[in-house]
Amino acid sequence: MTVTGSVHSFDVSTGVDGPGTRFVAFLAGCPLRCQYCHSPDTWYRRTGREMTADDLLTEISRYERFIKVAGGGVTLSGGEALQQPDFVREIFTRCHDKGLHTALDTSGFLGAKASDDLLAVTDLVLLDIKAGDEETYRKVTRTGELAPTVEFAHRLAALGVPVWVRFVLVPGLTDSAENVEAVARIAASIRTVERVEVLPFHRLGAAKYTALSIPFPLADTPAPSPELIDRVRTQFRAHGLTVY
Template sequence: MKTAENILRVHSIESFGTHDGPGIRFIVFLQGCKLKCLYCHNPDSIATSGGKEYHIEELVQMAIKMKPYFGKKGGVTVSGGEPLLQAKSLIPFFKRLKEEGIHTNIDTNGRILNHFSTELLDDYADLIMLDIKHMTEKGYVSLTGQANKKIAFNLAKHREDSGKKMWLRYVLIPGLTSDPELLHQLGNHFKDYSSIEQIELQPYHKLGVHKWEALGWDYELKDARENTEEELQQASDILSHYFKKVKVN
């Protein structure tokens, strides 16, 4: 029986993901996001309407079929859009996954910190990957279209206090987020967080531009260039002073 609590609105599903958490992942991309990041490669996932409704047990059974491929590290990652918009339904979904012995991971921008999201993070999420957009309020607003970057930092502090594992993700955009001063700010802010296992640098790319065009939206970063190998190495070198592990995806 379908009820609001056991339904997830899904944008897309990837069966053999290798870049969204440890090991081989079954990735569920949820529909809906309150941010409109200038570099979003799935802009069609932003609208809270749309997507396809799945009963959580249907998704659980799909994950169980993938279980032989997970090995010791793999599992299920829920991404988006912004998965915490559907935190209420993710609680029973993750609860079922835990009953099946499946590792759970959430890729989030950290914008939602309420009763449902904290219960999900505290009790059922083995790992979270927190996307850090920008280290200044002005830069955050420019990149995401929303104010108050502190919400994500509050979620990070909550996760740190829980003692459960966390990864950080940071998109490196030349001229916008790549400044060494910003990278040092990022490192200094999180350098004492014992829960952070690694930070992943996401090189800037334009793979989603055609999706913006299909939606009739103006892609404002059309003049931005991709990172050079030297820039990626410089960013990695800076962040390695603050984090246990720096990975360039």
């Protein structure tokens, strides 16, 4: 049976979406509406292009030798890749057949949709923990709950799947010491966490909101100061975590 998915776009990046140089496919569709989202153009599946697994593997094969030599692999991102779990499983299975490293970029909100078979062909999960408490999580995402992400994280640990935690630092939204401590405790409880990436908020996606006639909720929010970034990284390191 032919497996299809909605693919918004794809690109090649280095040092951003997993180890090495990677082919990154951004799948269309996401259940969350994060205030700091820099890709509102990926919120709906209809904004993507329907592709078969063969179609996407053909694109990947064009870069296969290059990404292997560069110690990279293939990352499926979004939107939210786990809105299309069958497509993710098929792509990752066939990437493994080619000897390519696989990484899943996800919020974990739809972690229950990831079967054990899918996770068996996932070499790394880039887990975006939006917040450490339910109130802040709802404020950030404007929908959803934190619990599914935490449950998914513990499931990854039980299965031995390596995890890189990502935390977006937004002044006035996610930067409180209490929220950071809560995120750090969650990260420290995942025995397969290899690193934490503190990602400073930026407004680079603001033009997309203008083009889509959507108000950007954080239009007046500044980037975090170096002092704030250092404080947050120190909080994570205090829990024995490797921080970038």
